[in-house]
Amino acid sequence: MLTWVNDMLRRIPAWVLYPGLALPGVVYFYWGVTNQLGADPVERLEHQYGEWALQLMIAVLAITPLRRFVGLNLLKFRRAVGLMSFFYVVLHLMVWVVLDKWLNWAGIWEDIVKRPFITVGMLAFLLLLPLAVTSNNQALRKLGGAAWRKLHLLTYPAAITGAVHYLLIVKSWPPEPMIYLAIVTGLVAMRVLWTRMPRRANRPGAAAQNQS
Amino acid sequence: MANRWKNTLKERDVTPESAYLNRRQLIAGAAAAGAFGSIAQGAKAEELKPNKWDDITGYCNYYEFGTQKTDPAKYAHALTIKPWTVKIDGMVDKPGDYTFEDIMAKMTVEERIYRFRCVEKWAMVVPWNGFELADLLQLAGVQSNAKYVAFETVLRPEEMPGVHTNVLDWPYVEGLRMDEAMHPLTIMATGIYGKDIPKQNGAPLRLVVPWKFGFKSIKSIVRITATEHEPPTSWSKAYGRAYGFYSNVNPERNFPWSQESEKLLGSGLFARPQPTRLFNGYDEVASLYAGMDLQKYY
Secondary structure, eight states: OHHHHHHHHHHSOGGGHHHHHHHHHHHHHHHHHTTOSOSOHHHHHHHHHHHHHHHHHHHHHHHHHIIIIIOOOOGGGHHHHHHHHHHHHHHHHHIIIIIITTTOHHHHHHHHHHOHHHHHHHHHHHHHHHHHHTOSHHHHHHHOHHHHHHHGGGHHHHHHHHHHHHHHHSSSOOHHHHHHHHHHHHHHHHHHHHHHSOGGGTSTTOHHHHTO | OOOOOOSSOOOOSOOOHHHHTTOHHHHHHHHHHTOSOGGGOSGGGSOOOOOOHHHHHHSOOOGGGOSSTTHHHHHGGGOOOSSOEEEEEESBSSOEEEEHHHHHHHSOOEEEEEEEEOTTSEEEEEEEEEEEHHHHHHHTTBOTTOOEEEEEEOOOTTTOGGGGSOSSOSSOEEEEEHHHHHSTTOEEEEEETTEEOOGGGTSSOEEEOTTBOGGGSOOSEEEEEEESSOOOOHHHHHHTTTSOSSOBOOTTOOSSSOOSEEEETTSOTTOOOEEOOGGGGOGGGGGGGTTOOTTTOO
8 A cells, every 4th residue: 555655656746746835825815815814814824824834844844754654755745845835934924024014124123133933933934044045956966965964954943943933923822833833843853862763773674774 | 871972973773884884974074063072082083984794703802712813703602692690799889690681771872983903913993882881880889999890701611612721811801990991982892783792702791992902802791890909810810021901002012012003904915004003092091091101001
């Protein structure tokens, strides 16, 4: 069954994820323009883009554990999912800067400096920036595999920062942001633990390959 | 004694939503007549176009039913509002359980079109129907040495899915200083657009204090207590540094976020934020806070 799924996945080109994952964002924007997003379309758009960014980030973090523990191979989609996560981060940021703050740069700067949830959000954005810029074959070649992988470990702090940003936005302690933070923390912890454990313990049946 | 304050026409009959939208010309005329007392200055002559029924009743903060804006409209139908009694106690001459019907029989319901400003920086214009809180307090015989009024929202875990998470310390409680409570702008709302107030908006009766952030306007009230001491309020218990007892709308308020501008709901994706006004534009309440440092007493 798993082999069959992996075979099917191999036939799907990774590029389909770009238009596929961008489509909901475009549709949502259209709904906003045509007044179908309720009383506060700016907030809906802002929150939805932010939430999708976080969900795709979780998807990126889940790809390695899924391969290791379930045997599902989604590795070739990781770059596309990661870049689309960043795409929604940028849209989220643009809705805030343009439709929410109306390019009031003084106000934007004040928010970044004074409001912890925005400071943290901007930090997450800055952490993601080098990842997005180097998510192409050319950058991978230029940096070399080891340096590139090291740089891309920034994914983990970026994801946690993003989840904390969500938690800080809300007025009290509703469940959703805590669930996101728990999932992200769990995935990061899993990764940390896994790196520390002896490799053979982690992949049943693959021990022989790892002994070298 | 009602009708002490007006910001628009006094139509007490059921007014269809469409009729509201054609009234703005009349408001200016009413203001020009100048037949109102000194407290009637301020917001009354302004164009106030009420938000749509669907926005008012579909975009609510009522955490007992969930923290999403759409949750109350989805889940509040489970709330039983008949029978309904309000316990009025504390420093009053006639403490007791007042049924909703008893209260309504003695109150004068009128229409008040108020701006409503949430601490989350959104604003609406709501055509409430209700009576002045002062009348209810006088009915119960509030004593002269009572300095504050405390309010409590109904708590029914079997009807309120949101109270199973400890978002706030339930039941929801609020409070006003006695002069704020007695101010003619302060009403108990029992309707919107001439219809019974929907459950997601705080049926069967809720407080409306238009110059304060929306969370002060406590919903579905079951208890009113006249007291000598400043009562605890839910949001100041949850996060006192951000949400104080007074919580007057104030553009200078800067924590946890800037309150300098607000967004009028229902005005579309490309609506420019508007500057916030002190006391939400209700200048007639300014004298209540004369000499007070509003940054300290936020």
